[in-house]
Amino acid sequence: MTGAEILPAEAAGIEDGKAGLSFGKFERSAGFLLRIAQLTAFERMFAELKGADVKIGEFTILLAIAENPGVRQGAMADVLKIKWSNMTKLVRSLEGRGLVQRFVPPQDRRSVELRLTEEGRKLLEAFSPLMFEADRRALPMLSDEEHGHFLALLRKVSGWPPL
Amino acid sequence: MTGAEILPAEAAGIEDGKAGLSFGKFERSAGFLLRIAQLTAFERMFAELKGADVKIGEFTILLAIAENPGVRQGAMADVLKIKWSNMTKLVRSLEGRGLVQRFVPPQDRRSVELRLTEEGRKLLEAFSPLMFEADRRALPMLSDEEHGHFLALLRKVSGWPPL
DNA sequence: TATTGTTATACTCTATAACTATA
């Protein structure tokens, strides 16, 4: 990440999203701003990724499996804040599309271990650069230094250990 | 906000939300972390606010109207990232519950100006302290200094001017 | 013609409880 190709906010067309509205003391509400910031970032990401045949949520699951081969379905659901019942449907859908392989280990036959198929791995590798660039491009208003600081704070809020 | 009553992360039971999972270079993806952080914060806020008879989204709309009397419905929808068609239903629902008053000004009879009813104002004032405290308590892992820095970065990402 | 808001509808996401199989 050089940051050289990141446009300054003005050139990127970032305007006052508030449009003159006020929110009183809730302008200092992190929960409220977190919601707006997330919607703003995703709005910009979707604009870059529309037409792709993987949704951001699906991509995240493929990524989690690729980086953690054999991960248990429930553990992944917890980290990604997805209910187990809903994760079942997501994983079954990805399995049905030949992207994910489910494996029931003999040691604990209640559990399900997940791995990518070759097709899943290819799809992930094909979309990974696009997704990564779209992510950074969605936040052109942050300098590389601010971006780094932002990441650290977000990890802290999420209960993730520092990088 | 003194911060004196804010517990340190350990005492508040903040643990490693990652649970050992890895996400490769996407651990440096702000979009991805933004999503997890927002879900984490809202999870904690909902835990404090469950049972209340206003949803967070509804509260936000009441707040926006209270702070901007006569605000036009569409302008509010844009700032809050809610589609106009969906905002219609939300506002009509609040109107039906006697919390919001709609007014069509003679100067531009296409538009709708919004104001709180007395009942709406009372409900907002009743829930405002609870909501504000729940918001800050949802982020006990941040010091007051970090919290302030976090707010500034979130505003920047949202395209909002600095405080 | 463009803007503001509405309606209808479909789709996705999320939440809840009851259930199976296994430990």
Next chain:
DNA sequence: TATAGTTATAGAGTATAACAATA
């Protein structure tokens, strides 16, 4: 009894297009 996952279902949230009224 507790845990991992599934099923079914309801509800909330979100997206799209067609439309009416007004500018």
